[in-house]
Amino acid sequence: xxxxxxxxxxxxxxxxxxxxxxxxxxxxxxxxxxxxxxxxxxxxxxxxxxxxxxxxxxxxxxxxxxxxxxxxxxxxxxxxxxxxxxxxxxxxxxxxxxxxxxxxxxxxxxxxxxxxxxxxxxxxxxxxxxxxxxxxxxxxxxxxxxxxxxxxxxxxxxxxxxxxxxxxxxxxxxxxxxxxxxxxxxxxxxxxxxxxxxxxxxxxxxxxxxxxxxxxxxxxxxxxxxxxxxxxxxxxxxxxxxxxxxxxxxxxxxxxxxxxxxxxxxxxxxxxxxxxxxxxxxxxxxxxxxxxxxxxxxxxxxxxxxxxxxxxxxxxxxxxxxxxxxxxxxxxxxxxxxxxxxxxxxxxxxxxxxxxxxxxxxxxxxxxxxxxxxxxxxxxxxxxxxxxxxxxxxxxxxxxxxxxxxxxxxxxxxxxxxxxxxxxxxxxxxxxxxxxxxxxxxxxxxxxxxxxxxxxxxxxxxxxxxxxxxxxxxxxxxxxxxxxxxxxxxxxxxxxxxxxxxxxxxxxxxxxxxxxxxxxxxxxxxxxxxxxxxxxxxxxxxxxxxxxxxxxxxxxxxxxxxxxxxxxxxxxxxxxxxxxxxxxxxxxxxxxxxxxxxxxxxxxxxxxxx
Ligand code: M6R
Numbered sequence: 001x002x003x004x005x006x007x008x009x010x011x012x013x014x015x016x017x018x019x020x021x022x023x024x025x026x027x028x029x030x031x032x033x034x035x036x037x038x039x040x041x042x043x044x045x046x047x048x049x050x051x052x053x054x055x056x057x058x059x060x061x062x063x064x065x066x067x068x069x070x071x072x073x074x075x076x077x078x079x080x081x082x083x084x085x086x087x088x089x090x091x092x093x094x095x096x097x098x099x100x101x102x103x104x105x106x107x108x109x110x111x112x113x114x115x116x117x118x119x120x121x122x123x124x125x126x127x128x129x130x131x132x133x134x135x136x137x138x139x140x141x142x143x144x145x146x147x148x149x150x151x152x153x154x155x156x157x158x159x160x161x162x163x164x165x166x167x168x169x170x171x172x173x174x175x176x177x178x179x180x181x182x183x184x185x186x187x188x189x190x191x192x193x194x195x196x197x198x199x200x201x202x203x204x205x206x207x208x209x210x211x212x213x214x215x216x217x218x219x220x221x222x223x224x225x226x227x228x229x230x231x232x233x234x235x236x237x238x239x240x241x242x243x244x245x246x247x248x249x250x251x252x253x254x255x256x257x258x259x260x261x262x263x264x265x266x267x268x269x270x271x272x273x274x275x276x277x278x279x280x281x282x283x284x285x286x287x288x289x290x291x292x293x294x295x296x297x298x299x300x301x302x303x304x305x306x307x308x309x310x311x312x313x314x315x316x317x318x319x320x321x322x323x324x325x326x327x328x329x330x331x332x333x334x335x336x337x338x339x340x341x342x343x344x345x346x347x348x349x350x351x352x353x354x355x356x357x358x359x360x361x362x363x364x365x366x367x368x369x370x371x372x373x374x375x376x377x378x379x380x381x382x383x384x385x386x387x388x389x390x391x392x393x394x395x396x397x398x399x400x401x402x403x404x405x406x407x408x409x410x411x412x413x414x415x416x417x418x419x420x421x422x423x424x425x426x427x428x429x430x431x432x433x434x435x436x437x438x439x440x441x442x443x444x445x446x447x448x449x450x451x452x453x454x455x456x457x458x459x460x461x462x463x464x465x466x467x468x469x470x471x472x473x474x475x476x477x478x479x480x481x482x483x484x485x486x487x488x489x490x491x492x493x494x495x496x497x498x499x500x501x502x503x504x505x506x507x508x509x510x511x512x513x514x515x516x517x518x519x520x521x522x523x524x525x526x527x528x529x530x531x532x533x534x535x536x537x538x539x540x541x542x543x544x545x546x547x548x549x550x551x552x553x554x555x556x557x558x559x560x561x562x563x564x565x566x567x568x569x570x571x572x573x574x575x576x577x578x579x580x581x582x583x584x585x586x587x588x589x590x591x592x593x594x595x596x597x598x599x600x601x602x603x604x605x606x607x608x609x610x
Contacts, residue, residue, distance in 0.1 A: 001098065001605075001608055002074050002191070005190050005191075006068070006190070012063060013063060013068030017069070021051055023194040024072055026604065029074070029599050030080030031080050032053070034070040036065050037067045042163050044087055048085065067169055069159045077100070090132040094160070095128045095159065095161075099157060100609050101152050102153045107126045116129050127148060141170055145160060149211070155175030156176065157175065158173070167217075168214065168215045169215075177205075179192070179204065181196035182203070182204065189214075192606075194238075194398075201236050210224075210229065243396050255397055262404040264443045266391075266393045267411045267439050268393075271415070278418040278436060285370075285387055291423035294370065294420075298324075300332050300347050300361070301357055303402070304402040305349055308348055308410055310478070310482070311480070314475060315416075316413075319427060321421070329347070339367040343367075343370070344370045344372060345371050347373045349374075350409075352376070353608050354382070354607050355607060357382060358382050361385055361386060372390065374392065375390075376393070376405050392405050397605075398605075406579065414572050417572075449577055450580065459564065460589040460592065471498045471520075472531070473501060473531070477522065478500045480575045487587075491595065491600055492593060520546070520547045522535075522548065523577075524551070545560040545561060546560060548582070552565065553565075
């Protein structure tokens with residue numbers, strides 16, 4: 001993970017780099033650093049902990065010059081201490097690195113044999129050693145970068161600057177994202193467009209094993225062999241406002257409250273609101289033709305995106321009536337999956353950069369499967385590699401805990417299920433209309449749920465006294481229970497398990513006593529009576545029940561310590577409204593406990609390493 005910012009241009013780099021790193025802090029936040037070529041010498045400052053510590057350290061520091069690099073770290077090799085923070089400097093070379101150098105032990109051994117003085121425990125510093133060793137022979141930064149690229153194996157994106165050459169910045173990558181922002185006589189090299197969107201809207205996305213050479217006011221893109229590449233300049237129309245909190249205490253809270261708009265935006269391109277029908281938009285291929293041919297769907301994703309995929313399985317199997325498998329990307333990529341002909345592999349990834357999901361889509365392509373990606377970030381690596389594309393269209397999601405991307409994805413999965421069913425002649429216009437109307441009602445239903453926030457806050461204030469949590473649900477509510485448990489774990493650091501309510505009697509009932517909270521997602525659907533029976537079993541053993549049900553469900557209410565009411569929705573859209581109280585309860589509990597909601601410990605938003 002980690003966030004990288006490089007700047008070369010007429011302005012002083014300090015504020016541009018720090019400002020950019022603030023936008024990337026979601027990628028890692030255990031240490032940070034900056035280096036600038038200042039009066040012909042490298043001036044480097046690093047600090048352990050959050051970016052704020054670095055800011056405090058350099059607040060009255062002056063950095064002359066026009067070239068600088070900065071980094072916010074999520075530790076892979078070496079503890080999160082200042083000595084391991086980036087930039088790493090060896091001689092006149094400074095680098096920042098995102099990723100993992102897999103052959104670092106070999107490189108380290110070689111360097112130690114030659115008497116190199118290695119100051120950190122990182123794999124990254126070794127790259128600076130290799131370039132510094134090489135440049136003393138070549139006196140040419142580009143050549144030394146090319147030579148070094150031949151020696152390193154792994155997943156990396158790296159920025160390099162050389163004290164002797166203050167108008168030259170080189171970047172190269174094989175794995176984690178790297179994007180070049182092109183401004184008026186100035187250049188930005190960043191891990192995410194958010195870090196430079198304030199300065200430019202023009203970006204070039206690098207592919208693996210490409211090198212960017214910015215030198216004396218111009219930029220060249222090169223292959224590893226040195227061939228000049230013609231790259232497309234993409235205009236990104238995000239506004240800088242999207243990455244501000246806009247008065248909310250946390251990005252996560254803002255993003256929870258943005259969900260009604262996010263869902264409306266996600267579905268808008270696919271719905272004819274006059275006829276209440278779903279449009280068969282061309283999304284990279286002839287949608288109807290392709291959906292007619294497929295006979296199996298595989299969903300691949302990680303974390304919250306995986307739970308969205310699980311909802312997708314229920315929707316597609318029941319609406320389009322074709323078999324669906326779901327896989328966690330890190331399992332799929334190594335389990336030697338069998339992908340029969342006419343399989344559609346759908347990857348879901350908010351960031352579009354998750355390493356395991358990316359590997360999974362590459363594997364699917366090798367097997368000849370058709371691929372479709374659902375991402376939030378257009379032009380991200382997964383989006384670029386997929387044959388077909390759907391977009392969550394939620395705007396930037398900054399909070400590490402995913403919220404609006406999840407619900408936007410659920411709305412797209414409703415659309416997708418209808419599209420597949422429609423292409424295969426398997427859905428009646430009445431059912432299609434019913435699903436579309438249900439989707440169109442979601443934004444206002446979400447608004448209603450959000451207006452109950454004070455009750456969720458009140459419920460949350462009681463949750464801290466429990467020793468553990470079981471989140472239960474059946475059918476489409478089961479993945480929502482899993483998502484609720486994940487939100488509680490990642491934000492409030494409390495142990496929570498998501499379970500299919502019917503599985504309780506096969507083991508988890510043994511855990512139940514009065515210190516165990518049972519959070520149940522139980523909207524009024526076909527399975528509600530069965531869920532209530534499962535709750536009776538838990539209640540009889542002393543479990544305290546917090547339930548989320550539709551309207552005034554007297555049976556559910558009478559057995560619950562807290563009953564949280566949802567507006568009535570269709571079974572296909574229940575998950576979209578039911579997840580909101582779970583998001584808010586975890587948010588409030590974490591906030592009451594004084595935890596950093598937007599940057600939970602040990603996590604990063606975009607997981608670009610295995
Ligand atoms: O960017 P992606 O959707 O591929 O990310 C997948 C997971 O890393 C992500 O959903 C993670 O589980 C979130 N922190 C959950 O809130």
